[in-house]
Amino acid sequence: MSYRVKGNTGEWEVVIGLEVHAQVISKSKLFSGASTKFGADPNDQVSLVDAAMPGMLPVLNKQVVEQGIRTGLGLRAQINLKSVFERKNYFYADLPQGYQISQFLEPIVGKGNLTLDLEGGETRVVGIERMHLEQDAGKSIHDQHPTQSYIDLNRTGVALMEVVSDPDLRSPEEAGAYLRKMRSILRYLGTCDGNMDEGSMRADVNVSVRKPGDELGTRTETKNVNSIRYVMQAVEFEAKRQVKVLEDGGEIVQETRQFDPSNGSTRSLRSKEEAHDYRYFPDPDLLPLVLDPKWVEEIKASIPELPDEKKERFIKDFGLSSYDAGILVIDRDRADFYEEVTKGGDPKVAANWVTGDFFGALNKSGLTLAETPVSAKQLGGLIALIKDNTISGRTAKEVFEAMWETSKDADTIVEEKGLKQISDTGPIEAAIDEIMAANPSQVEAFRGGNEKLIGWFVGQTMKATGGKANPGMVNQLLKKKLAG
Amino acid sequence: MSNLTHLNISDALDGMNKGDFTARELTQAHVNAMEETRELNAYIVETPEIALDMADASDKRRAAGEVGIMEGIPIAMKDLFCTKGTQTTAASHILEGFVPTYESTVSGNLWNAGAVMLGKSNLDQFAMGSANITSYFGNVINPWQREGSTAPLTPGGSSGGSAATVAARAAMAATGTDTGGSIRQPAAFSGIVGLKPTYGRCSRWGVVAFASSLDQAGPMTRSVRDAAIMLEAMASYDEKDSTSVNIGVPSYQKALTGDIRGLKVGIPKEYRIDGTPAEIDQAWERGIEWVKAAGAEPVEISLPHTKYALPAYYIIAPAECSSNLARYDGVRYGLRVDGESLDDMYERTRAEGFGDEVKRRILIGTYVLSAGYYDAFYNKARRVRTLIANDFKKAYETVDVILTPTAPSPAFGIGEKMDDPIAMYLNDVFTVPASLAGLPGISIPTGLSNEGTPLGLQLLGKAFDEETVLKVAGVMEEAAGFSALPQLMAGGK
Numbered sequence: 010m011s012y013r014v015k016g017n018t019g020e021w022e023v024v025i026g027l028e029v030h031a032q033v034i035s036k037s038k039l040f041s042g043a044s045t046k047f048g049a050d051p052n053d054q055v056s057l058v059d060a061a062m063p064g065m066l067p068v069l070n071k072q073v074v075e076q077g078i079r080t081g082l083g084l085r086a087q088i089n090l091k092s093v094f095e096r097k098n099y100f101y102a103d104l105p106q107g108y109q110i111s112q113f114l115e116p117i118v119g120k121g122n123l124t125l126d127l128e129g130g131e132t133r134v135v136g137i138e139r140m141h142l143e144q145d146a147g148k149s150i151h152d153q154h155p156t157q158s159y160i161d162l163n164r165t166g167v168a169l170m171e172v173v174s175d176p177d178l179r180s181p182e183e184a185g186a187y188l189r190k191m192r193s194i195l196r197y198l199g200t201c202d203g204n205m206d207e208g209s210m211r212a213d214v215n216v217s218v219r220k221p222g223d224e225l226g227t228r229t230e231t232k233n234v235n236s237i238r239y240v241m242q243a244v245e246f247e248a249k250r251q252v253k254v255l256e257d258g259g260e261i262v263q264e265t266r267q268f269d270p271s272n273g274s275t276r277s278l279r280s281k282e283e284a285h286d287y288r289y290f291p292d293p294d295l296l297p298l299v300l301d302p303k304w305v306e307e308i309k310a311s312i313p314e315l316p317d318e319k320k321e322r323f324i325k326d327f328g329l330s331s332y333d334a335g336i337l338v339i340d341r342d343r344a345d346f347y348e349e350v351t352k353g354g355d356p357k358v359a360a361n362w363v364t365g366d367f368f369g370a371l372n373k374s375g376l377t378l379a380e381t382p383v384s385a386k387q388l389g390g391l392i393a394l395i396k397d398n399t400i401s402g403r404t405a406k407e408v409f410e411a412m413w414e415t416s417k418d419a420d421t422i423v424e425e426k427g428l429k430q431i432s433d434t435g436p437i438e439a440a441i442d443e444i445m446a447a448n449p450s451q452v453e454a455f456r457g458g459n460e461k462l463i464g465w466f467v468g469q470t471m472k473a474t475g476g477k478a479n480p481g482m483v484n485q486l487l488k489k490k491l492a493g
Numbered sequence: 494m495s496n497l498t499h500l501n502i503s504d505a506l507d508g509m510n511k512g513d514f515t516a517r518e519l520t521q522a523h524v525n526a527m528e529e530t531r532e533l534n535a536y537i538v539e540t541p542e543i544a545l546d547m548a549d550a551s552d553k554r555r556a557a558g559e560v561g562i563m564e565g566i567p568i569a570m571k572d573l574f575c576t577k578g579t580q581t582t583a584a585s586h587i588l589e590g591f592v593p594t595y596e597s598t599v600s601g602n603l604w605n606a607g608a609v610m611l612g613k614s615n616l617d618q619f620a621m622g623s624a625n626i627t628s629y630f631g632n633v634i635n636p637w638q639r640e641g642s643t644a645p646l647t648p649g650g651s652s653g654g655s656a657a658t659v660a661a662r663a664a665m666a667a668t669g670t671d672t673g674g675s676i677r678q679p680a681a682f683s684g685i686v687g688l689k690p691t692y693g694r695c696s697r698w699g700v701v702a703f704a705s706s707l708d709q710a711g712p713m714t715r716s717v718r719d720a721a722i723m724l725e726a727m728a729s730y731d732e733k734d735s736t737s738v739n740i741g742v743p744s745y746q747k748a749l750t751g752d753i754r755g756l757k758v759g760i761p762k763e764y765r766i767d768g769t770p771a772e773i774d775q776a777w778e779r780g781i782e783w784v785k786a787a788g789a790e791p792v793e794i795s796l797p798h799t800k801y802a803l804p805a806y807y808i809i810a811p812a813e814c815s816s817n818l819a820r821y822d823g824v825r826y827g828l829r830v831d832g833e834s835l836d837d838m839y840e841r842t843r844a845e846g847f848g849d850e851v852k853r854r855i856l857i858g859t860y861v862l863s864a865g866y867y868d869a870f871y872n873k874a875r876r877v878r879t880l881i882a883n884d885f886k887k888a889y890e891t892v893d894v895i896l897t898p899t900a901p902s903p904a905f906g907i908g909e910k911m912d913d914p915i916a917m918y919l920n921d922v923f924t925v926p927a928s929l930a931g932l933p934g935i936s937i938p939t940g941l942s943n944e945g946t947p948l949g950l951q952l953l954g955k956a957f958d959e960e961t962v963l964k965v966a967g968v969m970e971e972a973a974g975f976s977a978l979p980q981l982m983a984g985g986k
Binding site for chain 1: 574575581583588591593594595597697698699700701702704705706732733734735736812813815816818819820822824825826835836839859862863864867871
């Protein structure tokens with residue numbers, strides 16, 4: 010079902026495009042040697058270049074360029090062998106140069122695409138228009154002094170990637186799925202940590218509405234939204250607001266808006282008329298960036314298996330559902346964890362365990378995957394015990410809980426607690442004989458045709474063996490004995 | 494000892510090597526000369542203590558057998574180069590009091606080569622001007638005067654302080670920077686040698702930027718050989734300047750063979766401009782005769798897009814300057830004039846901190862880059878720039894160097910042309926094309942005007958072929974035998 014905003018005049022379609030600003034993982038800044046580490050004291054990571062001292066010149070960081078190329082390749086995009094850094098001119102106290110070095114007419118990455126993983130395992134491909142590299146600005150701090158603002162230049166000059174999507178998204182959910190997938194890809198590539206709460210990933214949200222089939226409407230741009238949930242809220246709010254404006258006979262003003270997380274609304278920041286004239290022009294301090302195609306090929310060869318390919322492989326090789334595979338590949342650690350678990354044997358059982366009990370336990374204890382008390386190998390060990398009939402699935406849950414508490418291996422716990430499944434026919438047969446002897450009327454009823462009673466006999470046998478009897482064997486033996 | 498200030502660098506190096514005098518003595522003589530010629534206003538800051546300390550250190554090195562290529566030579570540093578611990582202003586109020594914590598690559602190279610800093614020489618504010626009248630610290634006076642007149646003349650600009658102090662024998666040499674002629678034109682006005690190297694030859698790191706795609710540092714000296722020595726000391730590939738070019742620095746003195754036989758010297762017909770004084774053309778003709786006499790072959794060439802160079806330059810240079818000067822905002826260093834708000838603070842600081850010419854160029858630059866005008870001005874100017882570079886490329890398929898006048902007039906009086914920016918901009922008409930093409934050029938003094946003031950001729954070369962330029966310049970210098978001295982000079986005439 011497509012997402013529609015219901016208005017008085019009928020249903021409206023929402024058109025969304027996202028500009029994601031992702032901080033590049035690199036040791037130093039885009040054009041200076043200053044560190045990019047998060048959490049340093051204010052103005053502790055500022056070089057002469059970052060502070061725009063007289064006569065200072067930018068020097069392009071090769072590591073950032075490599076990260077940009079990796080990202081472009083990860084977005085299945087065209088890598089432009091020639092790109093140009095330009096200056097975007099405007100005044101602000103946390104922009105020491107008075108311009109941001111960015112890419113404008115000739116970005117490093119051209120058209121690409123990204124696959125959305127939607128509810129129920131559905132997928133949809135959306136277009137990427139371009140990606141370019143640019144400098145981040147510093148931070149203005151307005152709440153430290155009654156009349157003055159403080160400036161922290163640590164972030165000034167840190168490299169950002171700006172990924173611009175086509176206006177291909179059609180609902181808040183798709184916007185959310187886009188960002189989740191983008192984050193997933195960037196993390197797989199190791200080009201951005203995707204930590205939106207630290208500001209390493211932010212989005213500008215372009216929204217317009219139209220009657221299905223109409224031309225594109227006028228859009229607004231909500232700037233710098235810093236969580237997936239907020240992006241979804243901003244889309245929803247903007248869509249409804251725009252529908253109301255249009256249905257009330259008004260016009261949408263092309264403008265920049267700001268998101269207010271306190272109530273999920275957006276408000277006007279500046280209109281198109283007030284928009285800056287950035288006077289972009291090629292930065293004369295930098296030569297055009299020309300890439301050696303061999304280098305691009307080398308980088309390509311080093312790209313890891315990305316979530317889409319991994320998902321395909323999990324479906325194909327492990328027989329997983331699209332949904333389970335999708336959940337398992339969201340991040341690389343998870344996927345790696347799962348693959349390690351599959352070494353225990355049955356990949357489908359492994360998937361059920363990882364996505365079910367294991368993620369459940371992680372969530373419940375508020376731990377990250379890295380902090381898990383049960384390693385992938387241990388979980389694989391548990392599954393191996395199920396597979397070779399050492400324990401039953403039900404016992405496994407008990408064993409898992411004990412593993413979670415103690416971080417011990419599954420077989421140790423099975424040993425210690427004596428939970429080993431009874432697969433000897435002797436004790437099971439003895440138990441069955443006893444039950445049959447004690448319940449002649451039930452035996453009579455079964456033999457008289459009430460075959461449903463088999464369940465009751467299984468239950469009694471399991472009870473008698475303390476749950477340790479191999480259920481398959483119990484079934485088999487019961488059927489034989491009851492048949493007389 | 495009294496004539497130490499009249500020595501060329503090459504002679505002074507010999508003298509110190511032979512032990513005739515020390516770097517300290519040489520420096521002391523120039524410190525005295527600097528004081529004596531203060532009326533020229535050639536320096537924004539004099540640094541005699543630093544000079545003498547550096548001279549002493551130089552003498553120690555020489556005693557220890559460590560002799561750099563500029564060992565013990567006292568020079569003036571244009572106040573556009575950031576010098577660690579010494580105020581650097583770009584002749585502006587907005588940077589008054591700014592003391593860099595770093596040393597520009599070029600000045601650092603010179604100190605490493607043994608040179609001694611006498612002080613920071615005056616210039617047009619942010620190197621914008623052709624008469625050194627836009628300095629916040631007052632205009633520089635040319636040591637030359639017209640015959641029978643004591644009316645002050647301009648030394649040219651923007652490297653006017655550098656030119657004046659070298660001409661007045663108060664420094665053995667000086668650094669200059671040339672964006673559209675700022676080394677060559679003041680050299681011509683002041684009767685000295687000024688060399689603008691190929692763009693990318695000297696690092697721009699630590700030089701206050703005017704127009705990044707054009708700015709280039711170079712030597713200002715009293716002989717071609719001195720220019721060769723000093724360029725070798727200044728030039729380097731610098732990883733900190735992405736536009737610096739990784740080509741080895743040759744020993745430029747070796748190029749001064751005196752033999753230019755068989756070289757083809759291009760004479761561009763488009764440089765014969767209506768209204769140029771006859772004496773300029775006559776000086777040019779003399780120059781042509783000299784190279785011919787030395788066995789080179791003058792060849793008439795065409796640089797068809799020459800007339801578009803000046804307008805293109807006055808779009809590109811202001812465009813870059815409008816952006817380069819945005820950093821002077823009162824937030825981090827230099828002048829701050831408080832205001833009601835951030836924008837108000839910017840406006841007051843920049844209104845008070847920048848001079849009129851700087852403001853004019855920021856306005857022009859902002860305009861030509863703005864939406865709706867960008868293609869008509871900035872982009873068109875860039876296309877013109879490419880055409881001009883191609884003109885030169887084509888010319889150099891047939892000639893080895895190009896000979897032209899340096900400036901369309903000799904030094905003019907302070908106060909003349911002041912109210913007409915366009916007339917002032919015309920000073921650069923012969924120097925700007927090579928700047929746009931990034932090519933090396935030298936101005937050498939070749940004689941005196943009818944008024945008794947110096948006239949210069951310009952030689953332009955192929956990219957990174959400073960050697961041929963210097964070689965031909967050396968031969969012309971010899972032929973010219975320029976030995977006239979300015980009126981206002983240390984020790985008197």
